[in-house]
Amino acid sequence: MNNRIARIINAQRVNMGxxxxxxxLPHPSLERVGPFLLIHHWQDLLPGKQESEEVGVGPHPHRGFSPVTCIYSGSLRHRDSLGTDHIVYAGGTQWMDSGNGIIHSERPSDELAEQGGLLEIIQFWINTPKAHKMDxxxxxxLPKETTLQWEDNGWRIGLVQGEWNGQQSPIEAHHPMRIANLSSDQPGAAVRIPVPQDWVGVLYVLDGNATLDGQAIxxxxxASVSAGAEEAVELVCTDAVRMLMLTGAELNEPVFSHGPFVMNTIQEVQQAIFDYHDGKMGMLVE
Structure with missing residues:
Protein backbone atom coordinates (compact mmCIF):
# COMPACT_ATOMS: atom_id res chain seq x y z
CA MET A 1 0.00 0.00 0.00
CA ASN A 2 1.23 3.47 -0.90
CA ASN A 3 0.76 5.41 2.35
CA ARG A 4 -1.04 8.72 1.77
CA ILE A 5 -0.40 10.02 5.32
CA ALA A 6 2.36 12.61 5.00
CA ARG A 7 2.71 13.63 8.66
CA ILE A 8 0.91 13.84 12.00
CA ILE A 9 0.90 17.18 13.83
CA ASN A 10 -0.05 18.15 17.37
CA ALA A 11 -2.50 21.03 17.52
CA GLN A 12 -1.22 24.20 19.14
CA ARG A 13 -3.17 25.72 22.03
CA VAL A 14 -3.71 29.41 21.35
CA ASN A 15 -5.66 32.26 22.94
CA MET A 16 -8.18 33.85 20.59
CA GLY A 17 -9.85 36.86 22.15
CA LEU A 25 -3.62 24.53 11.03
CA PRO A 26 -1.76 26.71 10.27
CA HIS A 27 1.23 25.21 12.05
CA PRO A 28 4.88 26.33 12.14
CA SER A 29 5.70 23.36 9.92
CA LEU A 30 2.63 23.52 7.66
CA GLU A 31 1.09 26.77 6.41
CA ARG A 32 -1.86 25.28 4.51
CA VAL A 33 -3.03 22.11 2.75
CA GLY A 34 -4.58 22.55 -0.68
CA PRO A 35 -7.53 24.95 -0.27
CA PHE A 36 -7.62 24.47 3.52
CA LEU A 37 -6.13 27.43 5.39
CA LEU A 38 -7.09 27.20 9.06
CA ILE A 39 -8.70 24.90 11.64
CA HIS A 40 -9.85 26.13 15.08
CA HIS A 41 -11.36 23.71 17.62
CA TRP A 42 -13.15 25.39 20.54
CA GLN A 43 -14.65 23.42 23.43
CA ASP A 44 -15.86 25.31 26.49
CA LEU A 45 -18.36 24.89 29.31
CA LEU A 46 -20.35 28.12 29.43
CA PRO A 47 -21.27 29.13 33.01
CA GLY A 48 -24.72 30.51 32.17
CA LYS A 49 -26.42 33.73 33.24
CA GLN A 50 -24.69 35.59 30.41
CA GLU A 51 -25.93 37.74 27.57
CA SER A 52 -25.06 36.22 24.20
CA GLU A 53 -23.14 39.41 23.31
CA GLU A 54 -20.71 38.59 26.16
CA VAL A 55 -19.66 35.31 24.50
CA GLY A 56 -18.31 34.40 21.08
CA VAL A 57 -17.13 36.73 18.35
CA GLY A 58 -18.75 40.07 17.54
CA PRO A 59 -19.18 41.70 14.12
CA HIS A 60 -16.14 41.40 11.85
CA PRO A 61 -15.54 41.34 8.07
CA HIS A 62 -14.36 38.68 5.62
CA ARG A 63 -13.51 38.58 1.91
CA GLY A 64 -12.14 35.93 -0.44
CA PHE A 65 -12.76 32.61 1.33
CA SER A 66 -15.36 30.46 3.08
CA PRO A 67 -15.37 30.24 6.88
CA VAL A 68 -17.25 27.05 7.83
CA THR A 69 -18.30 25.99 11.33
CA CYS A 70 -19.35 22.49 12.44
CA ILE A 71 -21.30 22.47 15.72
CA TYR A 72 -20.75 19.38 17.89
CA SER A 73 -22.43 20.52 21.09
CA GLY A 74 -24.62 23.51 21.95
CA SER A 75 -25.85 26.02 19.40
CA LEU A 76 -24.38 28.87 17.38
CA ARG A 77 -26.14 32.01 16.20
CA HIS A 78 -25.06 33.57 12.91
CA ARG A 79 -25.92 37.16 12.05
CA ASP A 80 -24.60 39.04 9.03
CA SER A 81 -24.78 42.20 6.94
CA LEU A 82 -27.10 40.45 4.46
CA GLY A 83 -29.78 40.48 7.16
CA THR A 84 -29.38 36.83 8.15
CA ASP A 85 -30.17 35.84 11.74
CA HIS A 86 -30.02 32.07 12.10
CA ILE A 87 -29.18 29.44 14.73
CA VAL A 88 -27.65 26.03 13.96
CA TYR A 89 -27.68 23.34 16.64
CA ALA A 90 -25.42 20.36 17.41
CA GLY A 91 -24.90 18.14 14.39
CA GLY A 92 -25.31 21.00 11.93
CA THR A 93 -22.97 23.23 9.93
CA GLN A 94 -22.79 26.94 9.13
CA TRP A 95 -21.21 27.52 5.70
CA MET A 96 -20.56 31.09 4.61
CA ASP A 97 -19.02 32.19 1.31
CA SER A 98 -17.64 35.63 2.12
CA GLY A 99 -17.21 36.50 -1.57
CA ASN A 100 -16.63 40.22 -2.20
CA GLY A 101 -17.27 41.07 1.43
CA ILE A 102 -19.56 40.43 4.36
CA ILE A 103 -19.71 41.30 8.06
CA HIS A 104 -20.94 38.66 10.49
CA SER A 105 -20.96 37.63 14.14
CA GLU A 106 -20.77 34.17 15.72
CA ARG A 107 -22.17 33.71 19.20
CA PRO A 108 -23.91 31.06 21.29
CA SER A 109 -27.69 31.22 21.15
CA ASP A 110 -29.44 33.36 23.79
CA GLU A 111 -30.72 30.17 25.43
CA LEU A 112 -27.24 28.61 25.73
CA ALA A 113 -25.72 31.84 27.06
CA GLU A 114 -28.46 32.12 29.69
CA GLN A 115 -28.69 28.47 30.76
CA GLY A 116 -25.04 27.52 30.28
CA GLY A 117 -23.73 24.23 28.96
CA LEU A 118 -21.15 22.74 26.67
CA LEU A 119 -20.28 24.52 23.43
CA GLU A 120 -18.02 22.66 21.02
CA ILE A 121 -17.33 23.82 17.48
CA ILE A 122 -14.70 23.59 14.78
CA GLN A 123 -14.26 26.46 12.34
CA PHE A 124 -12.17 25.92 9.25
CA TRP A 125 -11.31 28.28 6.41
CA ILE A 126 -11.46 27.23 2.74
CA ASN A 127 -9.75 29.37 0.13
CA THR A 128 -11.95 30.52 -2.75
CA PRO A 129 -10.54 30.29 -6.30
CA LYS A 130 -9.54 33.63 -7.78
CA ALA A 131 -12.36 33.48 -10.33
CA HIS A 132 -14.97 33.52 -7.53
CA LYS A 133 -13.38 35.69 -4.83
CA MET A 134 -15.51 38.68 -5.81
CA ASP A 135 -18.80 36.80 -6.17
CA LEU A 142 -26.89 22.74 6.95
CA PRO A 143 -28.88 21.55 9.99
CA LYS A 144 -28.47 18.06 11.41
CA GLU A 145 -31.86 17.06 10.01
CA THR A 146 -30.75 17.58 6.39
CA THR A 147 -27.14 16.39 6.80
CA LEU A 148 -26.63 13.17 4.84
CA GLN A 149 -25.66 10.45 7.33
CA TRP A 150 -25.04 6.73 7.13
CA GLU A 151 -23.08 3.89 8.77
CA ASP A 152 -20.24 1.95 7.19
CA ASN A 153 -18.75 -1.03 9.02
CA GLY A 154 -19.03 0.49 12.49
CA TRP A 155 -18.35 4.08 11.45
CA ARG A 156 -20.91 6.89 11.43
CA ILE A 157 -20.41 9.34 8.57
CA GLY A 158 -22.00 12.77 8.18
CA LEU A 159 -21.38 14.41 4.81
CA VAL A 160 -20.91 18.19 4.99
CA GLN A 161 -19.83 18.94 1.41
CA GLY A 162 -19.19 17.04 -1.79
CA GLU A 163 -20.18 13.59 -3.05
CA TRP A 164 -19.67 10.27 -1.27
CA ASN A 165 -21.33 6.88 -1.36
CA GLY A 166 -23.53 8.01 -4.23
CA GLN A 167 -24.89 10.93 -2.20
CA GLN A 168 -24.43 14.66 -2.80
CA SER A 169 -24.43 17.32 -0.08
CA PRO A 170 -26.73 20.30 -0.72
CA ILE A 171 -23.87 22.67 0.14
CA GLU A 172 -22.50 24.26 -3.04
CA ALA A 173 -18.78 25.00 -3.37
CA HIS A 174 -16.48 26.53 -6.00
CA HIS A 175 -13.81 23.81 -5.77
CA PRO A 176 -13.81 19.96 -5.81
CA MET A 177 -13.91 18.79 -2.17
CA ARG A 178 -15.24 16.13 0.16
CA ILE A 179 -15.80 17.16 3.79
CA ALA A 180 -17.30 14.92 6.47
CA ASN A 181 -17.48 14.11 10.16
CA LEU A 182 -16.69 10.53 11.15
CA SER A 183 -17.03 8.72 14.46
CA SER A 184 -16.89 5.20 15.84
CA ASP A 185 -17.12 3.54 19.26
CA GLN A 186 -16.28 0.04 18.00
CA PRO A 187 -12.61 -0.89 18.44
CA GLY A 188 -11.34 -2.61 15.33
CA ALA A 189 -13.97 -1.07 13.05
CA ALA A 190 -12.27 -0.29 9.73
CA VAL A 191 -13.34 1.86 6.80
CA ARG A 192 -11.61 2.97 3.62
CA ILE A 193 -11.97 6.69 2.95
CA PRO A 194 -11.90 7.46 -0.78
CA VAL A 195 -9.38 10.17 -1.72
CA PRO A 196 -8.66 10.72 -5.44
CA GLN A 197 -5.00 10.30 -6.33
CA ASP A 198 -4.38 13.99 -6.99
CA TRP A 199 -6.30 15.26 -3.95
CA VAL A 200 -4.81 16.37 -0.63
CA GLY A 201 -6.34 17.03 2.77
CA VAL A 202 -6.30 16.66 6.52
CA LEU A 203 -7.92 14.44 9.14
CA TYR A 204 -8.27 16.06 12.57
CA VAL A 205 -9.11 13.99 15.65
CA LEU A 206 -11.34 15.77 18.17
CA ASP A 207 -10.91 13.00 20.74
CA GLY A 208 -10.24 9.28 20.94
CA ASN A 209 -7.74 7.09 19.11
CA ALA A 210 -7.46 5.53 15.67
CA THR A 211 -4.95 4.47 13.05
CA LEU A 212 -4.62 5.96 9.57
CA ASP A 213 -2.90 3.66 7.09
CA GLY A 214 -1.39 1.96 10.14
CA GLN A 215 -0.17 5.14 11.86
CA ALA A 216 -1.54 5.88 15.33
CA ILE A 217 -3.32 9.19 15.88
CA ALA A 223 -2.83 14.02 9.85
CA SER A 224 -2.06 15.58 6.48
CA VAL A 225 -2.92 13.57 3.38
CA SER A 226 -0.72 13.91 0.31
CA ALA A 227 -1.33 13.01 -3.32
CA GLY A 228 -0.42 9.42 -4.17
CA ALA A 229 -1.17 6.28 -6.14
CA GLU A 230 -3.47 4.74 -3.52
CA GLU A 231 -7.07 5.96 -3.91
CA ALA A 232 -8.10 5.55 -0.27
CA VAL A 233 -6.95 5.95 3.32
CA GLU A 234 -7.69 3.12 5.75
CA LEU A 235 -9.17 4.30 9.03
CA VAL A 236 -9.37 1.91 12.01
CA CYS A 237 -10.98 2.74 15.37
CA THR A 238 -8.80 2.02 18.42
CA ASP A 239 -11.30 3.37 20.93
CA ALA A 240 -14.24 5.79 20.77
CA VAL A 241 -13.11 8.46 18.31
CA ARG A 242 -14.44 11.54 16.51
CA MET A 243 -12.78 12.96 13.43
CA LEU A 244 -13.19 15.78 10.89
CA MET A 245 -12.11 15.04 7.32
CA LEU A 246 -11.23 17.81 4.85
CA THR A 247 -10.11 16.61 1.41
CA GLY A 248 -10.02 18.30 -1.96
CA ALA A 249 -8.16 19.09 -5.15
CA GLU A 250 -5.07 21.26 -4.95
CA LEU A 251 -5.61 24.99 -5.48
CA ASN A 252 -2.44 26.21 -7.15
CA GLU A 253 -2.92 29.96 -6.84
CA PRO A 254 -0.95 32.57 -4.90
CA VAL A 255 -2.32 33.32 -1.44
CA PHE A 256 -1.95 36.65 0.34
CA SER A 257 -3.86 36.94 3.57
CA HIS A 258 -4.15 39.53 6.29
CA GLY A 259 -6.48 39.00 9.23
CA PRO A 260 -9.99 38.32 7.89
CA PHE A 261 -9.11 38.77 4.21
CA VAL A 262 -7.68 36.06 1.90
CA MET A 263 -6.79 37.26 -1.59
CA ASN A 264 -4.13 36.63 -4.24
CA THR A 265 -2.08 39.83 -3.94
CA ILE A 266 -1.20 42.45 -1.35
CA GLN A 267 -2.96 45.07 -3.48
CA GLU A 268 -6.21 43.06 -3.30
CA VAL A 269 -5.95 42.83 0.48
CA GLN A 270 -5.31 46.56 0.73
CA GLN A 271 -8.43 47.17 -1.38
CA ALA A 272 -10.44 44.89 0.91
CA ILE A 273 -9.35 46.96 3.91
CA PHE A 274 -10.32 50.20 2.14
CA ASP A 275 -13.68 48.76 1.08
CA TYR A 276 -14.46 47.59 4.61
CA HIS A 277 -13.70 50.99 6.11
CA ASP A 278 -15.73 52.66 3.34
CA GLY A 279 -18.77 50.57 4.31
CA LYS A 280 -18.85 48.58 1.06
CA MET A 281 -19.23 45.26 2.93
CA GLY A 282 -22.42 46.40 4.61
CA MET A 283 -23.15 46.88 8.28
CA LEU A 284 -24.12 44.66 11.20
CA VAL A 285 -25.40 46.12 14.45
CA GLU A 286 -26.26 43.57 17.14
Missing part, protein backbone atom coordinates in the same frame (compact mmCIF):
# COMPACT_ATOMS: atom_id res chain seq x y z
CA UNK A 18 -9.76 35.32 25.61
CA UNK A 19 -10.89 31.88 24.41
CA UNK A 20 -8.41 28.99 24.47
CA UNK A 21 -8.66 26.90 21.32
CA UNK A 22 -6.79 24.08 19.57
CA UNK A 23 -5.17 25.13 16.27
CA UNK A 24 -3.72 22.33 14.14
CA UNK A 136 -21.73 37.93 -4.03
CA UNK A 137 -21.54 36.57 -0.46
CA UNK A 138 -23.98 33.89 0.68
CA UNK A 139 -24.86 31.90 3.78
CA UNK A 140 -25.58 28.16 3.48
CA UNK A 141 -26.80 26.53 6.71
CA UNK A 218 -5.00 10.60 18.97
CA UNK A 219 -7.15 13.51 20.09
CA UNK A 220 -5.99 17.03 19.17
CA UNK A 221 -3.76 15.67 16.42
CA UNK A 222 -4.04 16.23 12.68
Missing amino acids: GNWIEQP APRYQP TGRQM
Whole structure:
Protein backbone atom coordinates (compact mmCIF):
# COMPACT_ATOMS: atom_id res chain seq x y z
CA MET A 1 0.00 0.00 0.00
CA ASN A 2 1.23 3.47 -0.90
CA ASN A 3 0.76 5.41 2.35
CA ARG A 4 -1.04 8.72 1.77
CA ILE A 5 -0.40 10.02 5.32
CA ALA A 6 2.36 12.61 5.00
CA ARG A 7 2.71 13.63 8.66
CA ILE A 8 0.91 13.84 12.00
CA ILE A 9 0.90 17.18 13.83
CA ASN A 10 -0.05 18.15 17.37
CA ALA A 11 -2.50 21.03 17.52
CA GLN A 12 -1.22 24.20 19.14
CA ARG A 13 -3.17 25.72 22.03
CA VAL A 14 -3.71 29.41 21.35
CA ASN A 15 -5.66 32.26 22.94
CA MET A 16 -8.18 33.85 20.59
CA GLY A 17 -9.85 36.86 22.15
CA GLY A 18 -9.76 35.32 25.61
CA ASN A 19 -10.89 31.88 24.41
CA TRP A 20 -8.41 28.99 24.47
CA ILE A 21 -8.66 26.90 21.32
CA GLU A 22 -6.79 24.08 19.57
CA GLN A 23 -5.17 25.13 16.27
CA PRO A 24 -3.72 22.33 14.14
CA LEU A 25 -3.62 24.53 11.03
CA PRO A 26 -1.76 26.71 10.27
CA HIS A 27 1.23 25.21 12.05
CA PRO A 28 4.88 26.33 12.14
CA SER A 29 5.70 23.36 9.92
CA LEU A 30 2.63 23.52 7.66
CA GLU A 31 1.09 26.77 6.41
CA ARG A 32 -1.86 25.28 4.51
CA VAL A 33 -3.03 22.11 2.75
CA GLY A 34 -4.58 22.55 -0.68
CA PRO A 35 -7.53 24.95 -0.27
CA PHE A 36 -7.62 24.47 3.52
CA LEU A 37 -6.13 27.43 5.39
CA LEU A 38 -7.09 27.20 9.06
CA ILE A 39 -8.70 24.90 11.64
CA HIS A 40 -9.85 26.13 15.08
CA HIS A 41 -11.36 23.71 17.62
CA TRP A 42 -13.15 25.39 20.54
CA GLN A 43 -14.65 23.42 23.43
CA ASP A 44 -15.86 25.31 26.49
CA LEU A 45 -18.36 24.89 29.31
CA LEU A 46 -20.35 28.12 29.43
CA PRO A 47 -21.27 29.13 33.01
CA GLY A 48 -24.72 30.51 32.17
CA LYS A 49 -26.42 33.73 33.24
CA GLN A 50 -24.69 35.59 30.41
CA GLU A 51 -25.93 37.74 27.57
CA SER A 52 -25.06 36.22 24.20
CA GLU A 53 -23.14 39.41 23.31
CA GLU A 54 -20.71 38.59 26.16
CA VAL A 55 -19.66 35.31 24.50
CA GLY A 56 -18.31 34.40 21.08
CA VAL A 57 -17.13 36.73 18.35
CA GLY A 58 -18.75 40.07 17.54
CA PRO A 59 -19.18 41.70 14.12
CA HIS A 60 -16.14 41.40 11.85
CA PRO A 61 -15.54 41.34 8.07
CA HIS A 62 -14.36 38.68 5.62
CA ARG A 63 -13.51 38.58 1.91
CA GLY A 64 -12.14 35.93 -0.44
CA PHE A 65 -12.76 32.61 1.33
CA SER A 66 -15.36 30.46 3.08
CA PRO A 67 -15.37 30.24 6.88
CA VAL A 68 -17.25 27.05 7.83
CA THR A 69 -18.30 25.99 11.33
CA CYS A 70 -19.35 22.49 12.44
CA ILE A 71 -21.30 22.47 15.72
CA TYR A 72 -20.75 19.38 17.89
CA SER A 73 -22.43 20.52 21.09
CA GLY A 74 -24.62 23.51 21.95
CA SER A 75 -25.85 26.02 19.40
CA LEU A 76 -24.38 28.87 17.38
CA ARG A 77 -26.14 32.01 16.20
CA HIS A 78 -25.06 33.57 12.91
CA ARG A 79 -25.92 37.16 12.05
CA ASP A 80 -24.60 39.04 9.03
CA SER A 81 -24.78 42.20 6.94
CA LEU A 82 -27.10 40.45 4.46
CA GLY A 83 -29.78 40.48 7.16
CA THR A 84 -29.38 36.83 8.15
CA ASP A 85 -30.17 35.84 11.74
CA HIS A 86 -30.02 32.07 12.10
CA ILE A 87 -29.18 29.44 14.73
CA VAL A 88 -27.65 26.03 13.96
CA TYR A 89 -27.68 23.34 16.64
CA ALA A 90 -25.42 20.36 17.41
CA GLY A 91 -24.90 18.14 14.39
CA GLY A 92 -25.31 21.00 11.93
CA THR A 93 -22.97 23.23 9.93
CA GLN A 94 -22.79 26.94 9.13
CA TRP A 95 -21.21 27.52 5.70
CA MET A 96 -20.56 31.09 4.61
CA ASP A 97 -19.02 32.19 1.31
CA SER A 98 -17.64 35.63 2.12
CA GLY A 99 -17.21 36.50 -1.57
CA ASN A 100 -16.63 40.22 -2.20
CA GLY A 101 -17.27 41.07 1.43
CA ILE A 102 -19.56 40.43 4.36
CA ILE A 103 -19.71 41.30 8.06
CA HIS A 104 -20.94 38.66 10.49
CA SER A 105 -20.96 37.63 14.14
CA GLU A 106 -20.77 34.17 15.72
CA ARG A 107 -22.17 33.71 19.20
CA PRO A 108 -23.91 31.06 21.29
CA SER A 109 -27.69 31.22 21.15
CA ASP A 110 -29.44 33.36 23.79
CA GLU A 111 -30.72 30.17 25.43
CA LEU A 112 -27.24 28.61 25.73
CA ALA A 113 -25.72 31.84 27.06
CA GLU A 114 -28.46 32.12 29.69
CA GLN A 115 -28.69 28.47 30.76
CA GLY A 116 -25.04 27.52 30.28
CA GLY A 117 -23.73 24.23 28.96
CA LEU A 118 -21.15 22.74 26.67
CA LEU A 119 -20.28 24.52 23.43
CA GLU A 120 -18.02 22.66 21.02
CA ILE A 121 -17.33 23.82 17.48
CA ILE A 122 -14.70 23.59 14.78
CA GLN A 123 -14.26 26.46 12.34
CA PHE A 124 -12.17 25.92 9.25
CA TRP A 125 -11.31 28.28 6.41
CA ILE A 126 -11.46 27.23 2.74
CA ASN A 127 -9.75 29.37 0.13
CA THR A 128 -11.95 30.52 -2.75
CA PRO A 129 -10.54 30.29 -6.30
CA LYS A 130 -9.54 33.63 -7.78
CA ALA A 131 -12.36 33.48 -10.33
CA HIS A 132 -14.97 33.52 -7.53
CA LYS A 133 -13.38 35.69 -4.83
CA MET A 134 -15.51 38.68 -5.81
CA ASP A 135 -18.80 36.80 -6.17
CA ALA A 136 -21.73 37.93 -4.03
CA PRO A 137 -21.54 36.57 -0.46
CA ARG A 138 -23.98 33.89 0.68
CA TYR A 139 -24.86 31.90 3.78
CA GLN A 140 -25.58 28.16 3.48
CA PRO A 141 -26.80 26.53 6.71
CA LEU A 142 -26.89 22.74 6.95
CA PRO A 143 -28.88 21.55 9.99
CA LYS A 144 -28.47 18.06 11.41
CA GLU A 145 -31.86 17.06 10.01
CA THR A 146 -30.75 17.58 6.39
CA THR A 147 -27.14 16.39 6.80
CA LEU A 148 -26.63 13.17 4.84
CA GLN A 149 -25.66 10.45 7.33
CA TRP A 150 -25.04 6.73 7.13
CA GLU A 151 -23.08 3.89 8.77
CA ASP A 152 -20.24 1.95 7.19
CA ASN A 153 -18.75 -1.03 9.02
CA GLY A 154 -19.03 0.49 12.49
CA TRP A 155 -18.35 4.08 11.45
CA ARG A 156 -20.91 6.89 11.43
CA ILE A 157 -20.41 9.34 8.57
CA GLY A 158 -22.00 12.77 8.18
CA LEU A 159 -21.38 14.41 4.81
CA VAL A 160 -20.91 18.19 4.99
CA GLN A 161 -19.83 18.94 1.41
CA GLY A 162 -19.19 17.04 -1.79
CA GLU A 163 -20.18 13.59 -3.05
CA TRP A 164 -19.67 10.27 -1.27
CA ASN A 165 -21.33 6.88 -1.36
CA GLY A 166 -23.53 8.01 -4.23
CA GLN A 167 -24.89 10.93 -2.20
CA GLN A 168 -24.43 14.66 -2.80
CA SER A 169 -24.43 17.32 -0.08
CA PRO A 170 -26.73 20.30 -0.72
CA ILE A 171 -23.87 22.67 0.14
CA GLU A 172 -22.50 24.26 -3.04
CA ALA A 173 -18.78 25.00 -3.37
CA HIS A 174 -16.48 26.53 -6.00
CA HIS A 175 -13.81 23.81 -5.77
CA PRO A 176 -13.81 19.96 -5.81
CA MET A 177 -13.91 18.79 -2.17
CA ARG A 178 -15.24 16.13 0.16
CA ILE A 179 -15.80 17.16 3.79
CA ALA A 180 -17.30 14.92 6.47
CA ASN A 181 -17.48 14.11 10.16
CA LEU A 182 -16.69 10.53 11.15
CA SER A 183 -17.03 8.72 14.46
CA SER A 184 -16.89 5.20 15.84
CA ASP A 185 -17.12 3.54 19.26
CA GLN A 186 -16.28 0.04 18.00
CA PRO A 187 -12.61 -0.89 18.44
CA GLY A 188 -11.34 -2.61 15.33
CA ALA A 189 -13.97 -1.07 13.05
CA ALA A 190 -12.27 -0.29 9.73
CA VAL A 191 -13.34 1.86 6.80
CA ARG A 192 -11.61 2.97 3.62
CA ILE A 193 -11.97 6.69 2.95
CA PRO A 194 -11.90 7.46 -0.78
CA VAL A 195 -9.38 10.17 -1.72
CA PRO A 196 -8.66 10.72 -5.44
CA GLN A 197 -5.00 10.30 -6.33
CA ASP A 198 -4.38 13.99 -6.99
CA TRP A 199 -6.30 15.26 -3.95
CA VAL A 200 -4.81 16.37 -0.63
CA GLY A 201 -6.34 17.03 2.77
CA VAL A 202 -6.30 16.66 6.52
CA LEU A 203 -7.92 14.44 9.14
CA TYR A 204 -8.27 16.06 12.57
CA VAL A 205 -9.11 13.99 15.65
CA LEU A 206 -11.34 15.77 18.17
CA ASP A 207 -10.91 13.00 20.74
CA GLY A 208 -10.24 9.28 20.94
CA ASN A 209 -7.74 7.09 19.11
CA ALA A 210 -7.46 5.53 15.67
CA THR A 211 -4.95 4.47 13.05
CA LEU A 212 -4.62 5.96 9.57
CA ASP A 213 -2.90 3.66 7.09
CA GLY A 214 -1.39 1.96 10.14
CA GLN A 215 -0.17 5.14 11.86
CA ALA A 216 -1.54 5.88 15.33
CA ILE A 217 -3.32 9.19 15.88
CA THR A 218 -5.00 10.60 18.97
CA GLY A 219 -7.15 13.51 20.09
CA ARG A 220 -5.99 17.03 19.17
CA GLN A 221 -3.76 15.67 16.42
CA MET A 222 -4.04 16.23 12.68
CA ALA A 223 -2.83 14.02 9.85
CA SER A 224 -2.06 15.58 6.48
CA VAL A 225 -2.92 13.57 3.38
CA SER A 226 -0.72 13.91 0.31
CA ALA A 227 -1.33 13.01 -3.32
CA GLY A 228 -0.42 9.42 -4.17
CA ALA A 229 -1.17 6.28 -6.14
CA GLU A 230 -3.47 4.74 -3.52
CA GLU A 231 -7.07 5.96 -3.91
CA ALA A 232 -8.10 5.55 -0.27
CA VAL A 233 -6.95 5.95 3.32
CA GLU A 234 -7.69 3.12 5.75
CA LEU A 235 -9.17 4.30 9.03
CA VAL A 236 -9.37 1.91 12.01
CA CYS A 237 -10.98 2.74 15.37
CA THR A 238 -8.80 2.02 18.42
CA ASP A 239 -11.30 3.37 20.93
CA ALA A 240 -14.24 5.79 20.77
CA VAL A 241 -13.11 8.46 18.31
CA ARG A 242 -14.44 11.54 16.51
CA MET A 243 -12.78 12.96 13.43
CA LEU A 244 -13.19 15.78 10.89
CA MET A 245 -12.11 15.04 7.32
CA LEU A 246 -11.23 17.81 4.85
CA THR A 247 -10.11 16.61 1.41
CA GLY A 248 -10.02 18.30 -1.96
CA ALA A 249 -8.16 19.09 -5.15
CA GLU A 250 -5.07 21.26 -4.95
CA LEU A 251 -5.61 24.99 -5.48
CA ASN A 252 -2.44 26.21 -7.15
CA GLU A 253 -2.92 29.96 -6.84
CA PRO A 254 -0.95 32.57 -4.90
CA VAL A 255 -2.32 33.32 -1.44
CA PHE A 256 -1.95 36.65 0.34
CA SER A 257 -3.86 36.94 3.57
CA HIS A 258 -4.15 39.53 6.29
CA GLY A 259 -6.48 39.00 9.23
CA PRO A 260 -9.99 38.32 7.89
CA PHE A 261 -9.11 38.77 4.21
CA VAL A 262 -7.68 36.06 1.90
CA MET A 263 -6.79 37.26 -1.59
CA ASN A 264 -4.13 36.63 -4.24
CA THR A 265 -2.08 39.83 -3.94
CA ILE A 266 -1.20 42.45 -1.35
CA GLN A 267 -2.96 45.07 -3.48
CA GLU A 268 -6.21 43.06 -3.30
CA VAL A 269 -5.95 42.83 0.48
CA GLN A 270 -5.31 46.56 0.73
CA GLN A 271 -8.43 47.17 -1.38
CA ALA A 272 -10.44 44.89 0.91
CA ILE A 273 -9.35 46.96 3.91
CA PHE A 274 -10.32 50.20 2.14
CA ASP A 275 -13.68 48.76 1.08
CA TYR A 276 -14.46 47.59 4.61
CA HIS A 277 -13.70 50.99 6.11
CA ASP A 278 -15.73 52.66 3.34
CA GLY A 279 -18.77 50.57 4.31
CA LYS A 280 -18.85 48.58 1.06
CA MET A 281 -19.23 45.26 2.93
CA GLY A 282 -22.42 46.40 4.61
CA MET A 283 -23.15 46.88 8.28
CA LEU A 284 -24.12 44.66 11.20
CA VAL A 285 -25.40 46.12 14.45
CA GLU A 286 -26.26 43.57 17.14
